Amino acid sequence: MMERKGGKTGSLLLVLTLGVFSIINTEMGVVGILPMVSVRYGVEISAAGLLVSLFALAVAVSGPILPLLFSRFRRKAVMLAVLGVFTACNVVSAFAESFPVLLTARILPAFFQPVYVSMAFSLAAASVEPARAPKAVAKVMMGVSAGMVLGVPVVSAIAGAASLRAAMLFLAAANGVSLLAVLFFLPALPAAERVTYGSQVRVLKRSGVWLSILGVVLLNGSIFGVYSYLSEYLGAVTGLPAQLVSVLLLLYGLANILGNAIGGRALSRSALRFVVLFPPVLGAVYLLLLWGGKLPAPAVGAVLLWGILAGCAGNINQYWITAAAPEAPEFANGLFLSATNLGTTVGATLCGALIDSLGASSLPLGGLLMLAAGAVLLLLRARQCRKNPVFGKQEAQKAVS
Template sequence: MRAERNKLLIIILATGVFGILNTEMGVIGVLPFIADHFNVSIAKAGLVVSLFALAVAISGPIMPLLFSGVNRKTTMLLVLGVFILCNVVSAATSNFTILLIARVIPALFHPVYVSMAFTVAAASVSKAEAPKAVSNIFIGVSAGMVLGVPVTSVIANSASLGMAMLFFAIVNVVVFSATLLYVPSMPVSERLSYGAQFSVLKKSITWLSIAAVILMNGAVFGVYSYLAEYLETITRMNWNAVSLMLLVYGAANIIGNILAARLLSKHAFKSVTTFPFVLGAVYIIMFFIGHLSVPMAILILLWGVLAGIGANINQYWITSAAPKAPEFANGLFLTSTNLGTTIGTTVCGLFISGIGLPYVALGGILFLILSTVSILLRTSIDNPAKPFS
């Protein structure tokens, strides 16, 4: 009976994370509609994405800490309620400034729900099963990123921008209802003081873990951010083929999440230390065969699987450095990944503008080399007798 309750809880949490990531990423598919509807440039419309990500990065370590002592069911309902209200406002407003405000407010609460979802999922099962439970939450993350963009685009194209925005709210309403009806009260029995949670920042392994995650996520998203342009320009695929490749990449992410559960349960440190080398090999191959359609399609499938595994590795690497402060650690994870995405995209963009689009892979390889240094330094601290085991 308890196992069934835990399974239902994880499903609700994963769906909730899907709804929140859907709100964050789904607007990418409707940016042209936003530009037309609010009579702004496409660059200005992009603020609905960039300001959301910036708010997540800023609030990542702070908001989960503030809510770490609050009943988790109450927290879930509060955050989902904020998302519902702000999504309804986004659907109804004709003022671009109000739209931006309605995007930033829920973004501040984004880390509260997502970090808590990881923490609750891991705590609901045995320590050995925790990576599997966390990987199920990551499936919600991947689904939000994979399905959010095309589904929202289809709704906006066939109905209206307002209906696309209401789709975000509807998903959150479903999760809110399921949480209210089926999730039991979850008071926090043992709450660390703010000082005790902040104290994890005194440890060198925490900072080395943060650095590694920023660099690993920068390596993945720094290159992935330019994948569509790469496939159009270098591989010379038409837009339908590019869309299919992006969908393949996202679906492969979900496969990677499933595989990560097994890898991190049985071979955690080896998985972390091996990851940069395997992804680096993918980027090297991409550099040489990027102009060939079929090999690139196979490579994108492998790349997507690795990216799914990498997301789980990033979360594991930070939370394993601060096991006594899980909410705060998960907040640090969210901030680190968002910073990694921003820095990686910027640096890889400089590679493109400086020496050309084919060399975007070199930017990813640079990040992977630096992440390997951070990983090995932390590993030597964790196990000084066998630093690279």
């Protein structure tokens, strides 16, 4: 663990959060400008969507591999290199004259996203005593939520007011500012304690690790499968106007940030209890959407509560996998990123199929199905943890801290 004073720890977390924000901003920011990309480059909207789907696929593929490979190098140098790649590729995207060049410039940095994000989580956890690690990670996780919340509307607004190129340059500027923050305000960080690749990959032999991975895939798929079609649901089922849907999605994102803070505190106090109680509460929100989604008041209330729970789920996902492999933090964080991205893909596919078959009103059902399956795996893993005396002592320590 890094021994750092309170003020220095706060500065460290701020720099790490800013970098995560700029990277997630790059990933999600283009969602709102896909129609402009389609027109500018003369491609179908489905082809423009590859800028998002292939980015996520690249993250899922590289997540378990690249953080492990880069863990042997000095962490500050690696983080600077990753932010440099993001900055340069966004500049290339801004001036790309063909869609293949744009697509290449989008996919290349995606492979390195898990390197920075996993290091940020590991450094945040190591900057404080173990009992406070989930709370420290939650602060960095806010960068993820902020990138998702602010990325789409800000980039869309810039593109609408100025140009597509200006929007891409904004993404590059955000990465550049983060790079400078790391350069000037992050202390020299040595490489992580040398651990052989074999010893880290060996954690995949544990049933608990696989229970955690699959549980996170299903839990994240439950949330983002529904979120992927939430605007369609609110418009077609609830009957809200497009302007109100946009405002509600923004409020959902802000609730996400609040959920990050709540989740970090809850995990620090009693992780097992929080994880076990989480699925029934989220399930109740989906039932509210399923039975009352046609009425504006219940639908709006459910979305806002769901936003808080989705923020909590982000912390649960990261904690649940890294706690299963504490001796391999970089590798575990890479697995977390892969699991969440895979969950998003699976969840969106399942919920999309349900909508095609049963209509938009069936959307919460897709979330419920994945949540139920995920809850079984979370409970099985929790049962393993309760039988582990070491884990039990750690939980007792957290409960009184």
